[in-house]
Amino acid sequence: xxxQQQLQQAFSDALGIPPEKVTDGLTYNTIPEWDSTAHMVLxxxxxxxxxxxxxxxxxxxxxxxxxxxxxxxKYDVTFV
Amino acid sequence: MLSDEPVNQFTLSAYQVELLPMTQAHQAxxxxxxxxxxxxxxxxxxxxxxxxxxxxxxxxxxxDPKQLHWVIKFRDQLIGATNVKSLEAGKTAEQxxxxxxxxxxxxxxxxxxxxxxxxxxxxxxxxxxQLGAQRFRAVVKRSNHNxxxxxxxxxYAIVEDNDLCVLELDLESYRQATAPIKQxxxxxxxxx
Numbered sequence: 001x002x003x004q005q006q007l008q009q010a011f012s013d014a015l016g017i018p019p020e021k022v023t024d025g026l027t028y029n030t031i032p033e034w035d036s037t038a039h040m041v042l043x044x045x046x047x048x049x050x051x052x053x054x055x056x057x058x059x060x061x062x063x064x065x066x067x068x069x070x071x072x073x074k075y076d077v078t079f080v
Numbered sequence: 081m082l083s084d085e086p087v088n089q090f091t092l093s094a095y096q097v098e099l100l101p102m103t104q105a106h107q108a109x110x111x112x113x114x115x116x117x118x119x120x121x122x123x124x125x126x127x128x129x130x131x132x133x134x135x136x137x138x139x140x141x142x143x144d145p146k147q148l149h150w151v152i153k154f155r156d157q158l159i160g161a162t163n164v165k166s167l168e169a170g171k172t173a174e175q176x177x178x179x180x181x182x183x184x185x186x187x188x189x190x191x192x193x194x195x196x197x198x199x200x201x202x203x204x205x206x207x208x209x210q211l212g213a214q215r216f217r218a219v220v221k222r223s224n225h226n227x228x229x230x231x232x233x234x235x236y237a238i239v240e241d242n243d244l245c246v247l248e249l250d251l252e253s254y255r256q257a258t259a260p261i262k263q264x265x266x267x268x269x270x271x272x
Contacts, residue, residue: 028193029192035192036196036197036233036261037233040261040264053267055267056265056266056267056268057096059194059265059267060194063193
């Protein structure tokens with residue numbers, strides 16, 4: 001599984017949505033499943049999958065799937 | 081009885097936000113937020129606030145020992161307002177065991193964001209730990225799902241379930257419910 005698929009699966013698992021709904025345009029608080037509680041579950045899932053520890057600014061700023069990719073790249077996770 | 085000087089002298093800083101005592105200089109911004117449709121609709125009084133009403137409200141509240149009002153600063157920007165009020169007769173907000181909280185996030189980009197918990201955590205920590213408050217009581221329209229959900233994530237329990245719901249929170253419930261949120265909002269910078 002490449003990092004793109006890992007990311008998609010992490011979002012799917014954390015938010016409880018089908019993987020095909022996880023697109024770059026998916027944005028925080030625009031679907032009922034991605035509320036503040038799910039956001040914390042998502043952060044924990046991403047940290048576990050990519051073995052990183054996000055700082056608070058990044059947790060606050062992770063407002064979309066596209067933004068998650070940009071943030072994870074700061075932690076040496078690459079997406080092809 | 082009103083004080084001779086502004087009662088709120090407490091500047092709080094925690095969880096990435098600063099809470100600054102509300103002053104005259106904040107009133108135009110507060111009024112513009114308070115009059116936003118989506119905020120007004122959720123208030124117990126949904127009417128539009130005039131400039132005169134805002135000034136009259138400020139003139140009283142900043143000298144009222146039963147209330148403490150702050151504006152919320154995040155990343156050098158004011159994003160909302162928060163407050164507590166004493167619910168006990170004859171006791172100031174600093175003396176009361178039972179407090180009623182208020183909060184609104186005026187900046188749309190932070191409404192519903194996890195950072196919206198930060199001012200509440202900073203204020204509740206201060207009230208529980210520094211002022212010695214024992215409980216919070218919130219009154220929320222049942223139709224305000226966001227506020228109901230927000231309060232329940234803080235550990236509030238519903239004690240009266242009507243069109244206007246009454247929710248209460250004690251220190252132990254607050255500590256248990258907010259430990260994960262606090263952990264996410266208290267981290268230092270690690271990224272490269």
